[in-house]
Amino acid sequence: METATARTTTNDGAAIAINHKDMANAIRALAMDAVEKANSGHPGMPMGMADVATVLFSQFLKFDPQHPEWPDRDRFVLSAGHGSMLIYALLYLTGYPQMTIDEIQRFRQIDSKTPGHPEHGHTLGVETTTGPLGQGVGNAVGMALAERMLNARHGDALVDHYTYCIAGDGCLMEGISQEAISLAGHLKLSKLILLFDDNHISIDGSTDLTVSDDQVARFQASGWNATRIDGHDPEAIAKAIAAAKKSDRPSMIACRTTIGFGAPKKAGTASAHGSPLGKEEIAGAREQLGWKYPPFEVPLDILGAWRKVGARGQGAFADWTQRHGAAASRAEFDRTQKGELPEGFAAAINDIKNAFAKEAPKLATRQSSQRVIDGLNAVLPELIGGSADLTGSNLTKAKAANPVKPGDYSGGYIYYGVREHGMAAAMNGIALHGGFIPFGGTFLCFTDYARPSIRLSALMNQRVVYVMTHDSIGQGEDGPTHQPVEHLAALRAIPNMLVFRPCDSMETAECWALALSARNQPSILSLTRQAVPHLRADAAVANHCARGGYIIRPAEGERKATILATGSEVSIAVEAQALLAQEGIGAAVASLPCWELFDQQSEAYRNEVLGSGVRVAVEAMVSFGWERYLGPIGPKGGGFVGMTGFGASAPGPDVYKHFNITPAAVAEAVKARL
Numbered sequence: 001m002e003t004a005t006a007r008t009t010t011n012d013g014a015a016i017a018i019n020h021k022d023m024a025n026a027i028r029a030l031a032m033d034a035v036e037k038a039n040s041g042h043p044g045m046p047m048g049m050a051d052v053a054t055v056l057f058s059q060f061l062k063f064d065p066q067h068p069e070w071p072d073r074d075r076f077v078l079s080a081g082h083g084s085m086l087i088y089a090l091l092y093l094t095g096y097p098q099m100t101i102d103e104i105q106r107f108r109q110i111d112s113k114t115p116g117h118p119e120h121g122h123t124l125g126v127e128t129t130t131g132p133l134g135q136g137v138g139n140a141v142g143m144a145l146a147e148r149m150l151n152a153r154h155g156d157a158l159v160d161h162y163t164y165c166i167a168g169d170g171c172l173m174e175g176i177s178q179e180a181i182s183l184a185g186h187l188k189l190s191k192l193i194l195l196f197d198d199n200h201i202s203i204d205g206s207t208d209l210t211v212s213d214d215q216v217a218r219f220q221a222s223g224w225n226a227t228r229i230d231g232h233d234p235e236a237i238a239k240a241i242a243a244a245k246k247s248d249r250p251s252m253i254a255c256r257t258t259i260g261f262g263a264p265k266k267a268g269t270a271s272a273h274g275s276p277l278g279k280e281e282i283a284g285a286r287e288q289l290g291w292k293y294p295p296f297e298v299p300l301d302i303l304g305a306w307r308k309v310g311a312r313g314q315g316a317f318a319d320w321t322q323r324h325g326a327a328a329s330r331a332e333f334d335r336t337q338k339g340e341l342p343e344g345f346a347a348a349i350n351d352i353k354n355a356f357a358k359e360a361p362k363l364a365t366r367q368s369s370q371r372v373i374d375g376l377n378a379v380l381p382e383l384i385g386g387s388a389d390l391t392g393s394n395l396t397k398a399k400a401a402n403p404v405k406p407g408d409y410s411g412g413y414i415y416y417g418v419r420e421h422g423m424a425a426a427m428n429g430i431a432l433h434g435g436f437i438p439f440g441g442t443f444l445c446f447t448d449y450a451r452p453s454i455r456l457s458a459l460m461n462q463r464v465v466y467v468m469t470h471d472s473i474g475q476g477e478d479g480p481t482h483q484p485v486e487h488l489a490a491l492r493a494i495p496n497m498l499v500f501r502p503c504d505s506m507e508t509a510e511c512w513a514l515a516l517s518a519r520n521q522p523s524i525l526s527l528t529r530q531a532v533p534h535l536r537a538d539a540a541v542a543n544h545c546a547r548g549g550y551i552i553r554p555a556e557g558e559r560k561a562t563i564l565a566t567g568s569e570v571s572i573a574v575e576a577q578a579l580l581a582q583e584g585i586g587a588a589v590a591s592l593p594c595w596e597l598f599d600q601q602s603e604a605y606r607n608e609v610l611g612s613g614v615r616v617a618v619e620a621m622v623s624f625g626w627e628r629y630l631g632p633i634g635p636k637g638g639g640f641v642g643m644t645g646f647g648a649s650a651p652g653p654d655v656y657k658h659f660n661i662t663p664a665a666v667a668e669a670v671k672a673r674l
């Protein structure tokens with residue numbers, strides 16, 4: 001490898017010469033030493049991509065370690081999250097105050113800032129949690145789109161930055177990458193630059209074993225600008241990035257690299273991928289790289305050069321701060337950056353609820369949701385809707401919302417196409433970027449297609465709202481492929497996720513309000529295709545759903561039983577209550593639109609809602625999870641009326657009858673236990 005000299009500029013614009021090779025080797029040494037000390041981790045990728053990262057950070061990336069949350073910073077996404085030591089080394093070297101050499105030495109240990117894979121919200125400077133391969137590519141697309149959308153609202157003075165993403169062979173093999181790449185190409189996200197770690201190696205060995213794609217041609221086919229370079233040649237890297245920045249399309253740079261670059265025996269092989277190199281190999285690498293220093297020691301001149309790189313952004317940050325101070329839209333910009341809801345939000349929700357209370361409409365909850373979306377459109381401009389090609393079914397588009405188009409990002413509605421996984425990952429990116437609250441629709445059944453990203457919304461504490469309609473066998477004719485039965489249980493199992501299943505228009509408005517108010521949590525809104533009766537007779541003000549569950553119909557006379565239900569089955573419970581009342585049996589109906597919120601209530605409140613008598617639940621899903629409220633389910637235990645297997649194709653009401661999810665069945669289940 002040549003000893004190239006990269007040029008960078010200091011804060012005051014003076015050019016300084018720094019030794020590229022030493023700077024890149026500092027990354028390599030920290031990566032191999034940290035993995036060795038932890039006796040666990042992935043040295044190969046950081047060692048291979050050290051040259052690319054050094055050029056990117058020292059010459060291009062706009063960032064300021066003192067202000068890691070600067071809204072107009074360039075975003076750097078390490079999609080190949082197993083190479084976490086790459087970003088940790090960069091954060092340390094460029095001087096993020098939190099990332100000390102101690103933290104590098106505590107790589108992969110409890111409570112360190114250097115967990116096995118980069119975790120957003122845990123380590124400053126980590127823009128998104130990566131590790132599940134391909135996710136970062138989808139996040140980067142969302143970030144690049146958010147940048148353009150925010151730019152359309154606030155102009156170049158406040159928003160004008162790039163999104164860089166490092167992705168490996170694995171990321172590009174994952175299906176999600178195709179959805180993301182295709183969407184980015186279509187939308188012409190020209191400020192998105194993907195650096196492909198083209199090292200021909202993954203865990204099983206050479207990528208020849210598994211993939212023959214021409215990646216450059218593949219990206220070009222999706223409307224990207226794509227080139228191939230030597231990923232160890234700093235000048236080629238710099239030239240390619242500079243060209244990419246000028247492109248009118250998103251850019252992919254295939255950087256041909258050697259995994260574990262510098263390791264005498266393991267370089268270029270899968271054995272450099274995911275385990276410590278070992279003492280002998282590390283000693284050999286030190287020699288080969290010309291790195292004479294002990295573990296975790298970066299000599300002052302090299303560290304100093306890196307710290308100058310870290311200081312490069314100070315001037316740009318100061319300039320931005322001035323522009324921000326003078327910006328006409330500053331208040332709105334700051335509010336949406338903080339993620340605060342506007343003053344008019346509560347009033348808008350109340351208006352919607354008042355209208356529902358007055359009309360008492362018999363609507364599908366997806367239709368009620370459409371009314372909420374329309375009602376919030378003017379008040380909540382940061383709300384960015386979308387659907388994975390089911391706009392007319394999910395009813396996610398506000399009538400007044402304009403679509404986001406290639407080159408025109410002023411709209412508030414994204415036609416994601418049939419790309420559920422890509423949509424969810426992009427929504428994570430939009431939420432992470434800041435300035436917006438994304439929501440997107442598909443059928444509840446197809447949360448499976450987006451689940452890995454949904455899980456990451458929860459893990460990253462991101463406010464992403466999943467509008468999931470056609471939420472049961474009530475969907476009808478499309479049959480069991482389209483009828484969710486296990487999905488609510490699976491979604492309720494995700495920590496930090498709010499799963500809402502409102503029963504009527506009033507609850508739909510309340511659940512939307514709760515989802516939007518949950519600053520650090522994603523939400524699922526599980527909504528019906530079919531019309532449901534209006535059940536809530538009360539005036540609008542109190543949000544009953546805020547407690548997750550409540551008595552929607554008290555028992556007439558002595559309360560011998562409680563019927564628990566969610567969503568479309570609450571009306572079945574109410575009918576069952578009437579059947580029981582005819583026989584003099586008092587039963588209360590509890591609506592449980594959000595288990596997670598209900599479980600946070602006091603034991604006394606929960607006991608009051610659940611009742612001390614017979615408990616029977618009705619939900620057109622499998623019973624999995626209901627034991628927590630019913631105790632053991634069985635003839636002598638709690639009753640459950642719902643699904644035990646997959647659904648069937650027929651008109652919705654017929655399917656309910658076929659599976660015996662009826663008021664009579666619920667009433668029978670109560671009586672059998674009295």
Ligand SMILES: Cc1ncc(C[n+]2csc(CCOP(=O)(O)OP(=O)(O)O)c2C)c(N)n1
Nearest residue numbers: 045131132133168169170171201202203273
């Ligand atoms: C979705 C997903 N599947 C599997 C893995 C396990 N895994 C981690 S790295 C890796 C190989 C990735 O190959 P590549 O991106 O080429 O990384 P390199 O070996 O070049 O560092 C695999 C299969 C993962 N992290 N995420």
Ligand SMILES: [Mg+2]
Nearest residue numbers: 169199201202
């Ligand atoms: Mg690879």
